[in-house]
Amino acid sequence: MGNEPSSTMNIKNNIKLDATDRKILEILQKNSNITNAQLAKEIGLSPAPTLERVNKLETSGVIRSYHAVIDxxxxxxxxxxxxxxxxxxxxxxxxxxxxxxxxxxxxxxxxxxxxxxxxxxxxxxxxxxxxxxxxxxxxxxxxxxxxxxxxxxxxxxxxxxxxxxxxx
Missing domain, CATH: 3.30.70.920 (Lrp/AsnC effector binding domain/regulation of amino acid metabolism (RAM) domain)
Structure with missing residues (x-):
């Protein structure tokens, strides 16, 4: 634990967020309707590992749900x-x-x-x-x-x- 790089953040359930995870969260908070292909392009990964990261964030409870913001x-x-x-x-x-x-x-x-x-x-x-x-x-x-x-x-x-x- 003491050897963790400062760019990695520990959260509940001992999930570690790196810079890519944080970027995914920032993008999804602004537009949860983005396609996986668009998200992958924005973070600089291919679609398969991008989807894997999003799934990990969902199953760990970091991403709790997606909502439409209604006026x-x-x-x-x-x-x-x-x-x-x-x-x-x-x-x-x-x-x-x-x-x-x-x-x-x-x-x-x-x-x-x-x-x-x-x-x-x-x-x-x-x-x-x-x-x-x-x-x-x-x-x-x-x-x-x-x-x-x-x-x-x-x-x-x-x-x-x-x-x-x-x-x-």
Whole structure:
């Protein structure tokens, strides 16, 4: 382990990423629809070893999935909010109850366990303010372990990158 070159990065499951793997990840984050032949050309390998590397990244869990990035407004989702949720007690049972309940709410597109004044931060998307209000009244505030909620409506977004900066 101490003899590893600095251009190789260790990640979970002891997978090693070299410069070529990092380049593959950068390219796929920008365009997951790229063909294997195009990807191979961009990284300077033939198609067979390129496909082998991508498969290794997928089976090891480095690449978890591929998604289309959809413009929320174009599908009728005009309101996005962040909601800080504080629980009645910050114990394992309440945390698990909250997580189980929040996973059932489709409008919650992100849920993060956080430090600070709240316990969780949620990103919620809805059609409009009326739909958001109904969601909060009917579902989120009715989760039995929720003590308080603080909403922040997103007025505009200036950066919403889905690409991770690959170290190396």
């Amino acid at each position: 929320p407004a174009s599908v009728g989702l005009g309101v996005s909010t962040f909601v800080m949720a504080s629980l009645k007690g910050h114990n394992k049972e309440n945390i698990n109850k909250f997580i189980t309940a929040i996973k059932m709410v489709d409008e919650v597109v992100e849920c993060h366990h956080i430090t600070g004044s709240g316990d969780f931060i949620l990103k919620i998307v809805c059609a409009d303010i009326a739909a958001y209000q109904q969601l909060m009244l009917d579902k989120v505030s009715n989760i039995e372990v929720v003590d308080s909620l603080q909403s922040m409506v997103i007025l505009s977004t200036f950066k919403d990158s889905k690409s991770l900066p690959i170290p190396g």
